Amino acid sequence: MPESLLTEFIGAAKSVGLNYGFLASVSERTSWLRGVVVTIELSVLSILCSLIVGTVIASLLTSGRPWLARPARAFVEVLRNTPTLVQIYCAFFVCHMLVNQSVGAQNNPMSAYAWVVIVFSIHFGAYHAEALRAGIEAVPKAMRESAISLGFSRRELLVFVELPLAFRFALPSLVNNLADLVKATSLGSAIAVGELTYASLMIWIERDNVLEMMILILLVYGALTLSVSRLGFLLEKRLRMPGYGH
Amino acid sequence: MDTEQAMTLKTPWNAPSIPPIVYWALGVVLAWTALAHFYRESMMILWQWVPHLASGLRMNVLFSVLAIAIGTLLGAVVGALELSRSRRISLPAQWYVQFFRNAPILVLIFFATYVFPFEIRIGTMYLSFPDWIKATLGLALPAGAHIAEIFRGAILSITSAQWEAAASLGFSRSQTLRWVILPQCVKRVLPPWMNLYAMITMSTTLASLVGVRELLESAKNASNTVNRTDFTVLIYLAVLTLFFLYCYPITRFTARLERKYVFH
Numbered sequence: 001m002p003e004s005l006l007t008e009f010i011g012a013a014k015s016v017g018l019n020y021g022f023l024a025s026v027s028e029r030t031s032w033l034r035g036v037v038v039t040i041e042l043s044v045l046s047i048l049c050s051l052i053v054g055t056v057i058a059s060l061l062t063s064g065r066p067w068l069a070r071p072a073r074a075f076v077e078v079l080r081n082t083p084t085l086v087q088i089y090c091a092f093f094v095c096h097m098l099v100n101q102s103v104g105a106q107n108n109p110m111s112a113y114a115w116v117v118i119v120f121s122i123h124f125g126a127y128h129a130e131a132l133r134a135g136i137e138a139v140p141k142a143m144r145e146s147a148i149s150l151g152f153s154r155r156e157l158l159v160f161v162e163l164p165l166a167f168r169f170a171l172p173s174l175v176n177n178l179a180d181l182v183k184a185t186s187l188g189s190a191i192a193v194g195e196l197t198y199a200s201l202m203i204w205i206e207r208d209n210v211l212e213m214m215i216l217i218l219l220v221y222g223a224l225t226l227s228v229s230r231l232g233f234l235l236e237k238r239l240r241m242p243g244y245g246h
Numbered sequence: 247m248d249t250e251q252a253m254t255l256k257t258p259w260n261a262p263s264i265p266p267i268v269y270w271a272l273g274v275v276l277a278w279t280a281l282a283h284f285y286r287e288s289m290m291i292l293w294q295w296v297p298h299l300a301s302g303l304r305m306n307v308l309f310s311v312l313a314i315a316i317g318t319l320l321g322a323v324v325g326a327l328e329l330s331r332s333r334r335i336s337l338p339a340q341w342y343v344q345f346f347r348n349a350p351i352l353v354l355i356f357f358a359t360y361v362f363p364f365e366i367r368i369g370t371m372y373l374s375f376p377d378w379i380k381a382t383l384g385l386a387l388p389a390g391a392h393i394a395e396i397f398r399g400a401i402l403s404i405t406s407a408q409w410e411a412a413a414s415l416g417f418s419r420s421q422t423l424r425w426v427i428l429p430q431c432v433k434r435v436l437p438p439w440m441n442l443y444a445m446i447t448m449s450t451t452l453a454s455l456v457g458v459r460e461l462l463e464s465a466k467n468a469s470n471t472v473n474r475t476d477f478t479v480l481i482y483l484a485v486l487t488l489f490f491l492y493c494y495p496i497t498r499f500t501a502r503l504e505r506k507y508v509f510h
Contacts, residue, residue, distance in 0.1 A: 077270075081493040082486050083448035085455075086462060090482045093469065097478060183350035190455055197353060210360040218349050225348050 019209040028203060035199025036220055042116065042195055043182045043224065049121035050181060051174075054128025058166070059158055061129060062136045072129075079126035085187055087123055091115040092191045112191045124181045131173040135166030168239050175232030179225040186221070196220055267498055274487060281480060288477040292484065295468045299481075302464030303488060309382055309460065310447040316386035317446070318439070321393025326423070328398050339394070346391035351384070352452050358384030359456040381453040389446055396438045400431040433507055440500045444493045451489075461485055 006023055013020045022028040060072035079087070092115050100108050139162050147161045167174075189198035200213040282289045327339035346354070358380045366373045404427050412422040454463035465485045469478045 074273075077494060077497075078486075078490060081444070081448075081497055082489045083451040083462075085451045086482070086485050086489060089462065089466070090486060093466075094479050094482050097475065101475060179348075183348075186350040186352045187452075189352070197350075197356075201356075204360075210356075214353065214357050214361065217353050218345075221350055221353065222348050 013212070018212045018215075019207065020212055022203050022207055022209070028206075031194075032199045032203060035194055035196040038113075038194055038199075039185050039196040039220070040224070042113070042120075042185045042188060042193070045117050046120035046124065046181055046185070047178055049117060050124040050128060050177075053121050053125025054132055054174075055163065057125060057129035058132035058136060059163075061133045062158075062162075076126040076129055079123050080130070084119070084123055084184055085190060087119050088116060088187060088191060091119050112188075112193050116185075116188045116191070116193050120181060120184065124177055124184075127177045127180075128170075128174055131170040131177065132163075132166050134173075135168075135170035136162045138169050139165045168236075168241065171232065171236050171239070175229055175236075178232070179228050182224045182228055183221060186217075265498075267495060270494060274491065278487070281483070285476045285480055288474060288480050291472055291474070291477055292480050295464075295472075295481070298464050298468060299461060299484065299488075302459060302461035305378070305458065305460040306447065306450045307492075309378070309385070309450040309453065310443065312382045313385035313389055313446050313450075314443050316382070317389025317393050317442075320386065320390030321395075321397055324390060324394035325397030325401070328394060329401060343391045343394050346388045347395070349388065351388055351449050352455065354388055355381050355384035355452050355456060358387075377456060378453065378458045381456055381458050385446055385449055385453075389442065392442050393439065396435055396442070397431065399438075400434040401427055403434060404430055437500045437504045437507070440496055440503070444496045444500075447493060447496075448489065461488065 010020050010023055022032065057072050057076060060068045061076070063069055092112060096108070096110055096112075096115060099110055143161060143165070144157065147157050152161065185195055186197040188195045189201060192198060196217060200217050204210045204213045324339045324342055327335050328343065330336045330339070359377055362375060362380050362383070364375050366375055401423075408426055408430070409422055412426045417426065450460060451462045453460055454466070457463070462485060465481045469481050472478075
């Protein structure tokens with residue numbers, strides 16, 4: 001961004017009583033922008049991993065084998081009925097500590113960032129799994145019967161028939177979950193992952209401009225959730241199959 | 247045989263149906279008995295911290311009840327405004343809902359805590375505005391937005407024939423809403439409302455990040471004070487278990503209500 005435009009913006013903001021002075025300092029500006037980048041990175045990584053986890057759990061849930069479905073169901077229920085923050089603490093303060101103790105703190109390959117990605121992947125994976133399970137159960141019986149009569153094995157039935165359809169059926173709620181995931185990345189600040197909320201927190205501690213930073217944060221999250229739901233909508237339109245869905 | 251099993255996703259189960267909640271209760275009791283057996287010493291310390299944790303949990307419950315109460319009042323009003331025929335009324339209501347549904351709750355709690363004044367002056371009286379009330383408001387505002395959407399959806403789900411029939415009987419629009427539509431909405435609103443309550447309850451832990459002494463904060467204190475590995479494991483597991491025991495029955499009950507009302 002050209003420097004002159006920036007100073008103009010800071011001046012304009014000042015005239016209405018908003019202190020965006022931090023944008024003038026290169027180091028603060030870059031650290032804040034770094035926070036935005038980390039938030040986007042964290043979201044994209046967690047979105048991909050959570051979709052994989054969700055698909056796996058959904059396949060277990062609908063496998064029809066109690067010894068697979070029951071533990072998967074228990075896993076989903078625990079993840080859906082406990083606070084995300086408690087899960088993050090359990091990962092970082094309990095699991096991280098246990099890993100530290102077993103291999104030594106210097107050799108620990110895990111970081112707060114990695115734990116947050118893991119927690120988000122399984123937490124939102126559980127939510128995706130519920131949506132996908134409903135989607136799999138909504139696959140028309142005739143569809144399943146014809147696939148079986150064509151000699152599809154159970155795995156082929158799942159991969160080529162049930163999951164593609166379930167994904168389409170579940171897309172609206174998956175996109176909803178993903179927007180929630182993007183918003184939840186703000187929880188990373190609780191264990192000092194340098195994402196947007198944390199970076200802004202550092203700035204408002206220094207400059208005492210909470211309101212100004214809040215406006216910026218909300219704008220960024222708003223833009224991110226909006227783009228997730230737009231992408232979801234486009235995907236929905238692209239994947240639409242005549243005769244299925246609305 | 248294999249394929250047949252794949253086709254029936256929900257196998258009719260002939261064994262006497264034991265509600266899952268019983269399995270869960272058993273599982274929790276068993277797991278904690280095992281933990282008590284293996285970590286006897288830490289378990290004794292945990293027992294001493296129970297009053298501390300209980301006062302934290304009381305805070306979470308108080309929080310969630312207050313937030314959902316304020317949110318419901320707010321949501322009922324905003325939801326009705328959203329359906330207003332005048333765009334000047336419905337648009338701001340829609341903005342409110344859009345804004346608060348798209349903002350992370352943690353950010354809203356930070357917002358409420360740091361931006362709201364710490365006391366309000368009413369005439370000559372100063373009314374202090376403690377952090378936990380501010381955090382409650384930070385939770386109630388998004389709750390209101392979600393509830394407005396729930397109400398709006400429920401009101402729209404009532405067939406227009408009901409409105410027309412009421413109009414032909416001489417009811418005004420607001421009378422129809424109050425005496426004909428809303429009573430039918432209660433049933434449809436209840437399950438999502440309870441889901442939201444569970445969500446709000448889980449979000450109350452975020453208040454620990456602005457220094458409110460609720461369950462998670464108490465647990466963190468205890469773990470830092472005692473400073474023992476096995477105690478830390480136990481206390482965070484205890485927090486996880488407590489939240490599960492509080493929220494799981496709510497979700498089960500909600501699912502049952504949903505199944506019950508699905509054909510209406």
